[in-house]
Amino acid sequence: MAWTHEKLEKPRTGFWPINQYMALGDMRTSALIGPDGSVDWLCLPQFDSGSVFGRILDKDGGAFELTAVEPAEVWRRYWPHTNVIETRVNTRQGTWIIRDWMSYDSVSPRLNRRIRVIRGGAHIRVSVKLRPEYGLVTAQLAAPSPFHITWTHNAHVWHLVSDFPLHPIDTDVYGEFILDAGTTGGFSLGLDPGNDSGEWLEQQLLDLNNTVKFWQDWMQMCPDEGNYSEYIERSALTLKLLTYAPTGAIVAAPTTSLPEDPGGVRNWDYRYSWLRDASMTLMALHWLGHPHEGQAFFRWMLTCCAVDRLVLHPVVPGGLVHEWEHPAWRGYEDAHPVRIGNQAATQRQFDVYGEVLDAAWQHFQYDDTDLSDLWPFFTELAEEAALHWTEPDEGIWETRGEPQHFLYSKAQCWVALDRAQKIAKKWQLVAPLDRWQRIATEIRETVLQEGYSLGTQSFMQTFNKDTFDASVLLLPQLGIVSAHDPRMVSTISAIRKYLCVPGDNDGLFLYRYRAMDDGIVGSEHAFLLCSTWLIGTMALAGQIEEAKKLLERFLSIAPHGLFAEEYDPLTQRFWGNFPQAFTHLGVITAILHVEQAQSSSQSGPLRGCRGWPQAT
Numbered sequence: 001m002a003w004t005h006e007k008l009e010k011p012r013t014g015f016w017p018i019n020q021y022m023a024l025g026d027m028r029t030s031a032l033i034g035p036d037g038s039v040d041w042l043c044l045p046q047f048d049s050g051s052v053f054g055r056i057l058d059k060d061g062g063a064f065e066l067t068a069v070e071p072a073e074v075w076r077r078y079w080p081h082t083n084v085i086e087t088r089v090n091t092r093q094g095t096w097i098i099r100d101w102m103s104y105d106s107v108s109p110r111l112n113r114r115i116r117v118i119r120g121g122a123h124i125r126v127s128v129k130l131r132p133e134y135g136l137v138t139a140q141l142a143a144p145s146p147f148h149i150t151w152t153h154n155a156h157v158w159h160l161v162s163d164f165p166l167h168p169i170d171t172d173v174y175g176e177f178i179l180d181a182g183t184t185g186g187f188s189l190g191l192d193p194g195n196d197s198g199e200w201l202e203q204q205l206l207d208l209n210n211t212v213k214f215w216q217d218w219m220q221m222c223p224d225e226g227n228y229s230e231y232i233e234r235s236a237l238t239l240k241l242l243t244y245a246p247t248g249a250i251v252a253a254p255t256t257s258l259p260e261d262p263g264g265v266r267n268w269d270y271r272y273s274w275l276r277d278a279s280m281t282l283m284a285l286h287w288l289g290h291p292h293e294g295q296a297f298f299r300w301m302l303t304c305c306a307v308d309r310l311v312l313h314p315v316v317p318g319g320l321v322h323e324w325e326h327p328a329w330r331g332y333e334d335a336h337p338v339r340i341g342n343q344a345a346t347q348r349q350f351d352v353y354g355e356v357l358d359a360a361w362q363h364f365q366y367d368d369t370d371l372s373d374l375w376p377f378f379t380e381l382a383e384e385a386a387l388h389w390t391e392p393d394e395g396i397w398e399t400r401g402e403p404q405h406f407l408y409s410k411a412q413c414w415v416a417l418d419r420a421q422k423i424a425k426k427w428q429l430v431a432p433l434d435r436w437q438r439i440a441t442e443i444r445e446t447v448l449q450e451g452y453s454l455g456t457q458s459f460m461q462t463f464n465k466d467t468f469d470a471s472v473l474l475l476p477q478l479g480i481v482s483a484h485d486p487r488m489v490s491t492i493s494a495i496r497k498y499l500c501v502p503g504d505n506d507g508l509f510l511y512r513y514r515a516m517d518d519g520i521v522g523s524e525h526a527f528l529l530c531s532t533w534l535i536g537t538m539a540l541a542g543q544i545e546e547a548k549k550l551l552e553r554f555l556s557i558a559p560h561g562l563f564a565e566e567y568d569p570l571t572q573r574f575w576g577n578f579p580q581a582f583t584h585l586g587v588i589t590a591i592l593h594v595e596q597a598q599s600s601s602q603s604g605p606l607r608g609c610r611g612w613p614q615a616t
Contacts, residue, residue: 001230003075003088004559006035013333014059016040018258018564018574021056022076022085023238026102027245028109030254032056032578033100035074037087039064044158045109045191047244047251048271048314050133052158057257057338058329062131064189066098066113069123069176078560081233082215083241084208094120094181103190103207104214110190112204117183126187128160128173134326134340143168148193159193162186163201221289228551228591234561235584236288239281242581244315247303248296249273250281251315253565253577259335260524260566260576267335269342270577272321274312275301275352276396277581279359284585286363287592294363301356302377310345311352321345347394348403353385354412354419354478361419365426375429378420382431385416386439396471397512401519405463407451408471411480414443418479447480452487458494459487461513468498469513470530473537477589483540492538501526503570508550510534525566525575528554532586536593544597551594555587563587 010016021032021040029049032041040056040063043049054061068089075088079099087098096117103110115124130151132139139151139158146165151158160166163185166175179185186204188194194203215237222236243250253270260266278301282294304313314321323341331338360378364371371378389410392403417440424431450463451472461469472491476483483489496507499514509526531554538547557567563583565576 001077001234001559001561003077006074006076008035008072008074010036015056015333018332018578019559019572021562021578022078022560023241023254023562023579024083024085024100024102025241025254026104026106026109027241027243029102030241031100031102031111032255033085035076037066037074037089037098039100039111041255042111043254043271046315047254048319051135052130052132054131054134054329056255057326057332058135060131061135061329062129063127064111064113064129064187065125065127066115066187067125069125076560078234078237079212080216081219081237082212083237084212084215089122091123094122096122096124096179099208101208101211104211106190106192106194106207108191110188110192110194110207112186112188112207114186114204114208115179115184117179117181119181121181122177122179122183124177124179126164126166126173126175126177128166128189130158130171132156132158134338135329136327138171141168141171141173149173156191159188159190161188161194161200218290226595228555228595231555231561231587232288232591235563235587236285236290238562238579238584239285239581239588240290240293242281242579243293244273245296247316248293248298248300249313249315250278250293250297250581252277252312252582253580255577256340257335257338258332258564258575258577261335261522262333262575263335264522264524265335265337266520266522266524267331267337267339268344268577269323269339270580272312272314272342272345273300276311276349276355277585279352279355281581281585282359283362284588288588291363291366294359295369298360298363298374302374305377311347311349312342312345344394344398347398348388348391349395349398350385350388350391350393350409351396351406351412353381354415357381357416357419357423358478361422364423371423371427371429375423375427378423379431382416382420382436385413386436389413389439389443397518399516399518399520401517404461406469406471407447407459407461407463408469408474410443410447410451411475411478414440414447414480415478417443444480447475448487452491456494456498457487457490459491461516467513467516468495469516470495470499470510470527470533471512473530473533476537476540477533483537484542488537489541492534492541492543496534499530501569503568506550506553508534508553509567509569525568528563528565528567528580528583529586532583532590535590536586539590539593539597542597544594547594547597551590554590 016034020035042053055063072091084101099114139153149160256269257267303317323343325337329338395406417436459472461467499510510530512527562579564574564578565580
């Protein structure tokens with residue numbers, strides 16, 4: 001991505017728009033940095049740990065500020081092909097570069113910040129306000145030296161190392177420096193001291209180079225998708241960032257309780273691994289030539305589900321996802337409660353069966369992996385789909401009202417049985433193929449006959465109700481119905497008409513659903529994943545030029561290539577947790593569908609992806 005000029009006028013609310021944050025991480029945890037150089041969100045040592053910096057959710061939540069003392073102009077970008085953030089600060093006195101990253105191979109997660117003055121002088125102020133466990137505890141500060149500060153609470157010790165002298169005041173740390181051109185300095189924060197000797201700055205530079213090399217080497221496996229390559233790259237790097245390397249789990253987002261609406265209550269904790277989201281993420285990475293993430297994920301899933309058959313799990317098996325509300329934090333722009341944990345873990349979501357087995361089929365069909373230990377679990381998923389497909393559930397949208405007969409859940413039960421049959425046949429595994437085929441046929445016929453409304457000329461959210469739902473846009477991508485089928489063509493038109501949000505004249509930004517009591521008060525904005533579904537299905541339906549136009553508009557709303565869960569086209573602001581794996585995997589699949597459709601229409605070869613997304 002090119003350098004982006006940042007607006008440094010913070011709104012009256014005192015919170016930066018979510019659009020203006022950038023994310024970095026080390027595949028264990030992640031930090032969000034605002035345009036002013038403040039780290040406003042970081043959990044240590046892992047995604048679902050308590051935060052140490054939480055100012056994005058409360059003005060007293062803690063932050064790591066590194067800012068210019070005098071008025072400045074700021075440009076930011078990601079170092080090419082990496083998750084390293086570069087910030088260029090320009091003042092009347094001078095210009096300097098800040099590089100922020102998390103060490104990919106350190107013993108424990110480590111946030112690094114490195115300054116290099118390239119013109120004139122730099123007058124810089126630093127403050128570190130560490131607030132462990134979501135600000136609910138107070139850590140004891142100590143200063144072994146002016147260059148090494150520690151905070152201690154119970155068994156945890158956080159170490160801040162710097163080659164600038166720091167000044168502790170109560171529980172916080174401050175510093176102010178005037179640096180000449182050519183000066184280099186840095187800070188490092190983690191749960192171990194690292195190298196706090198006089199040579200630590202040289203070690204930090206080596207760590208930066210190693211981290212850059214890691215990300216760039218990983219990205220070399222992705223294909224170059226022409227005009228969209230930078231968006232493919234940023235989404236792929238973001239999905240990789242959201243993996244928890246020690247176990248193979250993949251989190252839905254690194255944040256909690258960024259609201260779906262200003263001042264609203266639809267604020268959820270996404271720092272866990274949903275079997276649905278993670279399975280879809282695996283397919284997106286697999287299509288880009290990254291199959292290795294799947295091996296670790298399926299082993300992690302097998303371990304988790306052997307203990308509890310939940311739809312979401314903590315990144316380390318056996319952890320807690322119990323939902324509770326923060327007793328003090330006011331939330332982003334006064335949207336509370338701030339929730340920790342997620343009670344959706346115990347819901348009945350029958351679509352998960354299909355998503356997991358579809359990911360398994362997409363992942364394993366290209367190699368000769370021995371599935372003997374995974375097959376019993378896959379068989380259980382298929383059997384549960386066969387058993388429960390006639391029952392209501394909470395569905396993909398995790399409604400908190402009465403369970404319903406969601407069409408998408410039924411369709412995914414068909415996917416579960418269809419993909420299980422494919423796996424069994426390829427590996428010659430023992431399975432009740434005839435029974436699975438019989439039930440799959442019944443499900444598909446029911447979906448096509450009872451799920452389509454002649455009155456609305458659209459597939460609907462549930463049987464016998466004229467309620468629109470964007471998830472039906474996926475039916476062609478699942479293989480239930482052709483995108484060219486007249487019923488699907490009319491569904492595309494109806495969804496664009498009835499689910500389009502205010503402020504969008506193109507029928508691109510869609511609500512998930514309308515006119516349904518989901519058991520939750522409040523409202524929401526356009527759900528960005530639904531836009532990517534629309535683009536992909538339009539491309540499959542041969543509406544290539546329109547799909548391409550919508551894709552390019554969609555990509556233009558994210559200056560750094562990062563997407564949240566929701567978007568308001570009226571204010572041009574993101575809402576919901578950020579960055580969102582769901583949206584980024586959707587970006588990848590939408591681009592690949594458009595590219596595939598263009599290549600097919602032009603009789604040209606498809607470029608280097610392994611297992612392009614297609615109807616099965």
